[in-house]
Amino acid sequence: MTTSHLNGHVAGEGGGRGGDEELRVGQQHREMAVDCPGELGSRTLPVRRSAQLERIRQHQEDLRRRREEEGRQLDLNASLRLKQLSQNPHIGIDNPTFLQDTHTSQQPPLSSQHTLLELDELLLSLKQVRGCLSDQQSQNDIELVLALLNKSEFQSALKIHNAVANNMHRPSPPYPQTHQALQLALEVRNLSQTCQNKEGLELCSLLSDIRLQSLLLAHDRIAEKEMEPEPPTSQTETLTQWGEETVKIVHIEKARDIPLGATVRNEMESVIISRIVRGGAAERSGLLAEGDEILEINGIEIKGKDVNQVFDILADMHGLLTFVLIPSTQSKPPPVKENVVHVKAHFDYDPSDDPYVPCRELGLSFQKGDILHIISQSDPNWWQAYRDGDEDNQPLAGLVPGKSFQQQREAMKQTIEEDKEPEKSGKLWCAKKNKRKRKKLLYNTQRNDDIDEEILTYEEMALYHQPANRKRPIALIGPTSCGQGELRQRLLNNHPERFAGAVPHTTRSRRDVELGGRDYHFVSRQMFETELAAGKLIESGEFEKNLYGTSTDSVRQVINTGKICVLCLHTQALKVLRSSDLKPYIIFIAPPSQERLRALLAKDHKNPKPEELRDIIERAREMEQSWGHLFDAIIVNTDQDKAYGELLRLINKLDTEPQWVPCSWLR
Secondary structure, rough: OEEEOOOOEEEEEEEOOHHHHHOOOOOOOOOOEEOOOHHHHOOOOOOOOOHHHHHHHHHHHHHHHHHHHHHOOOHHHHHHHHHHHHEEEEEEOOHHHHHHHOOOOOOOOHHHHOOOHHHHHHHHHHHHHHHOOHHHHHHHHHHHHHHHHHHHHHHHHHHHHHHHHHHOOOOOOOOOOOOOOHHHHHHHHHHOOOOOOHHHHHHHHOOOOHHHHHHHHHHHHHHHHOOOOOOOOEEEEEEEEOOEEEEEEEEEEEOOOOOEEEEEEEOOOOEEEEEEEEOOHHHHOOOOOOOOOOEEEEEEOOOOOOHHHHHHHHHHOEEEEEEEEEOOOOOOOOOOOEEEEEEEEOEEHHHOOOOOOOHHHEEOOOOOOOOOEEEEEOOOEEEEEEEEOOOOOOOHHHHHEEEHHHHHHHHHHHHHHHHHHHHOOOOHHHHHHHHHHHHHOOOHHHHHHOOOOOOOOOOEEEHHHHHHHOOOEEEEEEEOOOHHHHHHHHHHHOOOOOOOOOOOEEEEOOOOOEOOOOEEEOOOOOHHHHHHHHHEEEEEEEOOOOEEEEHHHHHHHHHOOOOOEEEEEEEHHHHHHHHHHOOOEEEEEEOHHHHHHHHHHOOOOOOOOOOHHHHHHHHHHHHHHHHHHHHOOOEEEOOOHHHHHHHHHHHHHHHHHEEEEEEHHHO
């Protein structure tokens, strides 16, 4: 089965040109987008018309002629009435003369249609009615009505009624008379300023009132929109019957720069719409549906063509497109408004290297750490998304692998790699195992044992603006000799009123010059191990039989003072730090090139060997590969001054701009 992508021209979920050829060599592409960029192809094919489509068009023409003939036989009086109604919209259900033949009846003036009540006539009529009544109770009721009519309040209300009724024939305009009412009012005010009579001065004062001017300004803004001509409606859908087949005729206006946004696939000789992509003309119109079979586009037969030919046909089409479709027989679920989900990608993705992406042209590439806005998960395997910041430049949503689908294929990949593991030498396997044990001895990884087994896909995110009185701690991560310690110390020395370090814990004895709570928190080994087991220590280690570590409480104490806590940590500490309520901002300090790194270390009177430099760079690469999904920013330390300036810029940005953080932090 081949497919194509309907972006405004037609392409197919199948990876671009040559869908059939690729399938013959085992490729997995199934759809193709129908109006991909022009470089993917724009040749037009000769027009062929099938007998079926010719019969459909003939049937439509017969229906049109029949309707025209029926229209000519309409009742003449009815036509005159409709003509009269269109010319005089005030004739309606309250005007009985509408039902009279306009040939023989002379319509009275409009104003006479609304009764003007005269008090004298009304009083005379009531007196006549009273004389005809023999019932005393009824006569008493008439007396009460007469007394009411003689009251001055009622007579004033009657005058208002007559004034309104006398002007009811004046129609309200269907749209504002002008959108320059304020300008006209100001002109009248300027003219009335020279008037000396009372009315002119009162009018000038009224038009100078700021409240009236604001009202007229609001009127003008609304009137300007109301008086704009309505754009002609060109996107329509018509159902017509041909034999036992229901055919849908769809008209869609497609701009040159807005793709149609759909994909098609082949099912035998049929071309089926397989996907509607967000952001395209098809999705906005709501007239095309997944499962519809395309018979014809702008008079060109589509049935029997493969997805690449459909792409060629639609490559240059724009303006009003006419689709002849057989509607999908599948029951359409009620439309569900999907909420946008924001996720951080924990892996790199390149659709050009993915044999499973249904439409390579629509695949959205991204890198680890990118924020994706997932706008549709209707297909659980392939979500539709935008990259953060690319919404304006990316008219169509792109396809990214769904979370479950990505986990399944990564698990399969890991299984294949594990099957190959026994082929490696036992010596190498033991060395790797021992190396991992040694790391666990030095760092608190008891809560992180599942990190290597975890399949990283996406993490749901939300925007967060740090409060002024609760600053996020800054964690500097990087291999040894990359300068993160120097950058931290520079912050503490240059801005002691703003930055501070967390006081570490230790089990060694206090020295005479040391002060508990300032230099260290001096605790017993038992208390240290208790806090370590409880997960309260971000990192820990042993030196000369004494334990050292940094606790989350120590970081929290700095935050409570209103300062920014700056930490230099190993990557193993990140899981504990991120699982706390501290909301850290993690910055990776990456080494520059080998030669530049040698020059930086030479300033500190260090002369590393070439293999040592390579080890530093390789260690940085491994850290970024394994932990890069947790980094909020990366600074390449090519120059200490530039790196320090960039570090300050990132920290200052936390006060002025909201940042993406895991949703779990805000619950």
